[in-house]
Amino acid sequence: MTQNSPPRTTSVLAPQLGRKERPERRATSEIMRKYGHLLFVLPGLVFFVAVMVGPTLFALVISLTNWTGRGISFEFIGLQNFQDALSYWPLYRAAINNVILFVAMLIFQHTVGLFIAVQLNEKPRFMEFYRAVLFMPVIISLVSTGFIWTLMLSSNIGFINPVLRDLGLGFLAKNWLSDPATALPTVIAVTAWNSVGWAIVIYLSGLQNVPEELKQAAHIDGANGWQTFWRVVFPQLSPSFTALTVLTFIGTFKTFDLVYVLTGPLGSPNYRTDVVGTLIYRTAFGGSGNYTDDISMSFAIALALVVFAFMTLIAWALIKILRRREIQS
Amino acid sequence: MKTVIKGLLVGVLLATTAISAIAQDKVVLTMWHNHPEWKDRVEAILNKYEEMNPNIDIQLEEISGTNYNTRLNTALTAGEAPDLFGLNPGPVTADAAAAGYTVDLTDRLDISGLTDSAKAAITLDGKIYSAPILGSYTVGLYYQRKIFEENGLTPPTNQTEFMALCDTLREKGITPMIAPAQDGIIPSFLYAMMVASVVKAEGFDEIRAGTRKFTDPDVLKAAYFLKDSYSCFQEGALATPYVEGKALFALGRGAMLEGGSADYAGFLETNPDVDVGVVPFPAVDGGTPATVTGMEAPYNVNAKSEHIDEAVAFLQWMMTAEPAQMVVDTITLTTTKGIVPSDNEVMKEMIEAGRSNDVRVFYEMPETGAVFGVVQQNAAALFLGDITPEEFAQIVQDAVKPSSSM
Numbered sequence: 001m002t003q004n005s006p007p008r009t010t011s012v013l014a015p016q017l018g019r020k021e022r023p024e025r026r027a028t029s030e031i032m033r034k035y036g037h038l039l040f041v042l043p044g045l046v047f048f049v050a051v052m053v054g055p056t057l058f059a060l061v062i063s064l065t066n067w068t069g070r071g072i073s074f075e076f077i078g079l080q081n082f083q084d085a086l087s088y089w090p091l092y093r094a095a096i097n098n099v100i101l102f103v104a105m106l107i108f109q110h111t112v113g114l115f116i117a118v119q120l121n122e123k124p125r126f127m128e129f130y131r132a133v134l135f136m137p138v139i140i141s142l143v144s145t146g147f148i149w150t151l152m153l154s155s156n157i158g159f160i161n162p163v164l165r166d167l168g169l170g171f172l173a174k175n176w177l178s179d180p181a182t183a184l185p186t187v188i189a190v191t192a193w194n195s196v197g198w199a200i201v202i203y204l205s206g207l208q209n210v211p212e213e214l215k216q217a218a219h220i221d222g223a224n225g226w227q228t229f230w231r232v233v234f235p236q237l238s239p240s241f242t243a244l245t246v247l248t249f250i251g252t253f254k255t256f257d258l259v260y261v262l263t264g265p266l267g268s269p270n271y272r273t274d275v276v277g278t279l280i281y282r283t284a285f286g287g288s289g290n291y292t293d294d295i296s297m298s299f300a301i302a303l304a305l306v307v308f309a310f311m312t313l314i315a316w317a318l319i320k321i322l323r324r325r326e327i328q329s
Numbered sequence: 330m331k332t333v334i335k336g337l338l339v340g341v342l343l344a345t346t347a348i349s350a351i352a353q354d355k356v357v358l359t360m361w362h363n364h365p366e367w368k369d370r371v372e373a374i375l376n377k378y379e380e381m382n383p384n385i386d387i388q389l390e391e392i393s394g395t396n397y398n399t400r401l402n403t404a405l406t407a408g409e410a411p412d413l414f415g416l417n418p419g420p421v422t423a424d425a426a427a428a429g430y431t432v433d434l435t436d437r438l439d440i441s442g443l444t445d446s447a448k449a450a451i452t453l454d455g456k457i458y459s460a461p462i463l464g465s466y467t468v469g470l471y472y473q474r475k476i477f478e479e480n481g482l483t484p485p486t487n488q489t490e491f492m493a494l495c496d497t498l499r500e501k502g503i504t505p506m507i508a509p510a511q512d513g514i515i516p517s518f519l520y521a522m523m524v525a526s527v528v529k530a531e532g533f534d535e536i537r538a539g540t541r542k543f544t545d546p547d548v549l550k551a552a553y554f555l556k557d558s559y560s561c562f563q564e565g566a567l568a569t570p571y572v573e574g575k576a577l578f579a580l581g582r583g584a585m586l587e588g589g590s591a592d593y594a595g596f597l598e599t600n601p602d603v604d605v606g607v608v609p610f611p612a613v614d615g616g617t618p619a620t621v622t623g624m625e626a627p628y629n630v631n632a633k634s635e636h637i638d639e640a641v642a643f644l645q646w647m648m649t650a651e652p653a654q655m656v657v658d659t660i661t662l663t664t665t666k667g668i669v670p671s672d673n674e675v676m677k678e679m680i681e682a683g684r685s686n687d688v689r690v691f692y693e694m695p696e697t698g699a700v701f702g703v704v705q706q707n708a709a710a711l712f713l714g715d716i717t718p719e720e721f722a723q724i725v726q727d728a729v730k731p732s733s734s735m
Contacts, residue, residue, distance in 0.1 A: 069402055071428025155565025156577055177568035180713060264511040265395070269567040270709035285399040286702075295402075 059301045069284060069297030081302035091303060093271060094279040097184060101275065102252040104188045105195070109248055110241070112192075113199025118229070120200065121207040131204075135197035142194065146261025149190045153177055177263055183272045187262055194258065195251065199244055206240030207233070242322035246315055253311050256281065276307050356639045358387045359411035362463075363397035363626060366595040370659045371463070374652050378643060385639060387413075394571070395512065405430045412634040413643070415626030416459060418450045419693035422629065426458045431629040434458055437641045442648055447664035450624045450693060459627035462647035464656045464663040466589040467683040468518050468690075469620045470610045476503060476584045477606075484608045486618050488554050491611040495561035498584050505561040507583035509574025510712070513705030517691075518621065519558060519587050519610070520704050520725075523551035525688035526616035533688045537696040539731025543722045550613045552711065552718035552725075559712040561585075567709055579603050590679040591625055591661040607675060609682045620683045623690035625661055696732045703728040 063081050067074035085091060116134065120127055137145065152158050153176040161173040176186045210233050218228045256277030259267065265282050267274025284300035362371060368391045375387045390411070392400055404410040405425070416422045416431075425431050435457045440448055447461050472484050480501060485491040495505040508515050525533065527548050528541060535541035542548065563569065563583055578586040579599035586592075587610065596603045609618035628647075630640045646652065653665035658673050662680065670676040692701040707724050710716045716724070 069406065070424050071430070073428070150570075154569070154573070156563060156569065156582065157573070175565040175568070178565040183568070263568060264570065266511070266513060266706060266709070268511050268709060270713050270715055285402065 060305065062298050063302040063305055065298050066296075067298045069295055069300075074298070081299050082306065084299065085302045085306045088303070090271070090274070090279055091276065091306070094267070094274045094276045095307075097267075097273060098253050098255070098275050100184060101188055101191065101255065102249055105191060105248050105252050106245060108188075108192045109196070109199035109244055113196050113244070114203050114237075116196070117200045117203035117207055120204055131200070134200050137194045138197035140194075142257040143261055145190065145194050146258045149193075150177070150262055153186065177273075178269050180269050180272045183263060183269055187259055187273050190262060191252070191255065191258060195248075198247065202240050202244050202247075203237065206237040210236045238322070238326035242319065242326060245322060246318050249315060249318060250311065253307070276303070280304050280307070355384055355386045356636050358385060358413060358634075358636055358640055358643065360387055360389050360413040360628075361397070361401060361411045362389060362391050362415060363394045364591070364595075365391040365393055366598050367391075367660055370594060370655075373659070374647075374655050377652065377655070378646060381646075382642075385643070387643065408633055410631050410633070412631050412636055412640050413628050414631065415463070415628050417692060418459065418461075418624045418627055419453075420695050420698035421692075422451075422458055422627070423453050423695070425629065426453065426456070430632055431458045432632050432634075432637055432641070434460065434630065434641065434644075438645060440648070442665055444664050444666055446622070446689075447624065450689070451627050459629045460644040460648060461624050461627040461664045462644055462652070462656075463625045463628075464653070464661050464665075465622055465624050466591040466661050467620050467622045467679050467687065468522065468587065468589040468610075469607050469679060469682040471578065471586045471588045471592070471605045471607050473578075473581055473584050474604045474606050475581070484606070485611040486608075487612045487616075488557075488614045492557060492561070504563045504583040506558070506563070506585045506587075507569075507574050507578040508558075508562040508566050508587065509569040509571045509577075510562065510566045510708065511568055511570050513708050514571060515574070515587055516555065516708035516712075517701050517704040518589075520551060520555050520708070521621045521688070521691055521701070522587070522610035522619045523554045523613055524548060525619035525621055525686060526610070526612035527551055528688075529617065529619075529686055530688050536729065537694055537732060539696075539729065543726040543729070544719070547615075549718060549722050550615075552722045554613050555708065556711050556718055556721075567712065575599070589661070590676060593673075593675050593679075594660050605675065607678045607682055609685045617686040619686040619688060621690050622683060622687050623693055624664070696730050697728075699728040699730070700725055 064076055064078060065074040066077050066080075120131060124130070140148075152160050155161065155175045155178065160176070164170060164173045174182050176182050214232050214236070215228055218232045223231065254277060255275055259273055259275050259278055260281070263269075263273040265278060267278050280300050280303050283303060284295060284297050286295045360375075362368075364371075368389070372389060375389060379385055379387060401410060401414055401416075405428070410430070416425055422431070426433070433456060435455075438457055438460060440451070440457060440460070443451075443461065447465065450465075451457055451459050451461060470484065476498075477483065480497075480503075482494065482497070485494050498505040508519070510516050524543070527550065528536065532541055532548075536543070543552070559566070563574075563577065569577075574586070575588070575592055575595055576599045577583060578588070579596040581600075581603075588607075593605075596605065609620050612618045628644055630637055630644070634640055648665055650665065650668060653663040653668040654671065657663040657668055657670045657676055662676060669680070690701065691697040691704075703725055707716065707721055711718065711721045
């Protein structure tokens with residue numbers, strides 16, 4: 001628009017320009033002024049309802065039945081599935097593994113991830129290369145990641161144990177995924193390898209937003225490098241800390257594909273690596289192929305909804321607590 | 330120039346119309362199968378049928394065993410299952426029939442050419458819903474001929490010999506047994522054969538009737554044997570997937586493998602020079618070496634298929650001599666009467682092994698339908714010492730639903 005072009009008028013502005021309008025048209029304009037912006041939200045809302053809210057409500061209805069997943073016969077059994085879910089000890093066994101995974105990943109992301117981000121923030125030579133290499137595992141599909149690591153870790157065809165032996169470190173060679181002592185730590189290590197890129201990127205963006213003046217002021221005030229980082233820089237990273245913690249929580253509690261590929265549908269050995277994702281899958285579709293006749297889709301959905309409610313509650317609490325901490329810092 | 334372009338366009342249009350007309354004349358039957366390693370062999374049989382019936386196009390999709398049932402269940406529920414699909418006989422087929430997923434083939438299919446055991450396996454309350462077109466499998470103990478000959482060894486016949494053989498092989502630096510135990514299928518078959526060596530076919534009927542139990546002192550020995558056999562497995566057995574284990578054995582990385590007739594085709598795919606023999610599985614001390622036999626997922630016709638008659642005709646042909654011969658020569662045992670392997674020595678040995686003491690697999694019977702899965706889910710606990718053989722046997726026994734009609 002040029003400076004000389006006349007101002008555009010809209011129906012909302014029309015009354016101010018003194019035009020006469022019919023009352024119903026004025027009412028429509030008023031509604032549009034108040035709620036018109038919602039039209040922009042509508043497509044997304046429709047999509048969200050269609051693919052999220054609708055199926056969730058449908059799932060809720062199924063969870064109130066005894067539908068096995070085969071056939072069309074079922075009966076409504078009220079809240080029986082939820083009652084059973086809360087006293088179903090495999091759920092707690094799996095959830096404990098999720099908690100261990102979450103705590104380990106939390107520590108890893110906030111220490112190793114932060115450390116690497118700080119190093120990269122110093123802008124070393126080949127920084128772009130390092131950043132790309134460290135982020136690469138994130139863009140590889142989890143199924144592919146699982147297969148690659150399964151092959152590398154295999155006691156029979158893997159190369160990790162032979163390499164350790166060739167390096168004279170044979171005492172470190174293990175049956176990584178079949179030994180109860182190393183199976184879950186190995187799953188944690190693979191998960192960490194896969195997701196450390198996220199921690200680096202999130203922390204790096206936080207570090208790059210810390211004003212240089214703050215660090216210079218701390219330096220002038222006599223703070224050493226560690227004090228500057230801990231007292232000045234780290235508090236500025238609170239939003240990154242919050243985002244990463246919540247994302248890690250959600251990611252570790254919904255983990256499925258990596259565990260399924262690494263240790264199979266039974267969370268081998270003997271459920272030591274079973275997580276709620278594999279438990280729900282096994283309950284819905286069966287343990288391993290052809291022979292299971294104890295599947296229950298409705299119970300699996302009840303388990304999923306219980307976990308969903310629990311995750312929502314914890315994620316909300318985490319955000320609440322960590323946001324308060326952000327404001328304080 | 331314009332005339333040439335117009336001519337080309339008209340030509341393309343006519344060709345497209347002709348191709349689509351031909352395609353419309355063909356009846357397309359979709360078929361899902363759960364042994365990707367058999368793909369070429371199964372397709373060779375299907376090609377034979379298509380040659381004889383030019384109006385039929387059978388589109389085979391191979392889905393790996395662990396994903397097959399998941400996909401099939403979902404597809405059946407969604408009404409998008411293929412025209413032809415395999416299901417285990419017994420409880421699983423009964424469930425599918427009750428749900429209305431499959432066509433009742435009782436009056437549509439002539440099964441007089443099948444063996445008696447095959448007829449019994451596919452008959453549910455006097456009705457027939459499936460056809461065993463890809464035969465049956467018998468499970469025994471495969472061994473590497475070369476390893477045994479070079480070391481002057483003979484296949485074991487009982488628990489004591491088996492455990493001693495494991496020690497001997499270990500001392501020679503040879504992995505005694507490949508057992509891909511990640512999903513528990515192999516341990517479940519092992520336990521089935523160990524139990525069979527004690528109870529035999531009659532005792533299995535008693536277990537189904539509830540008059541004999543897995544916790545009985547003589548049957549309990551099978552749980553002890555299973556636990557002991559773990560020491561013979563390869564490194565990392567509990568994390569070894571099924572396909573990896575079979576490939577390891579085919580490549581000679583272990584001396585023995587519990588395996589079925591259906592596995593041999595897969596060995597050949599991995600290693601065309603594989604040289605193996607097969608015997609019944611060693612008996613629990615005091616018992617008889619045993620094998621177990623099951624049907625290779627008999628085929629059902631989708632009740633929603635638009636080509637039910639064509640699908641039934643295909644199933645009927647698959648039970649005749651020519652395809653049955655191809656099955657037994659290239660894939661596994663056949664269930665068609667009078668058909669024997671022409672030059673497949675391993676299949677001949679497997680048939681011989683099955684003559685000693687053969688029992689049907691747990692999961693085909695309604696009373697023990699859940700037993701196979703329960704063993705799968707608890708074998709690792711037994712191996713790791715998380716539960717005792719007594720506790721294991723009790724868990725298995727709890728999964729039996731005895732039938733008073735037995």
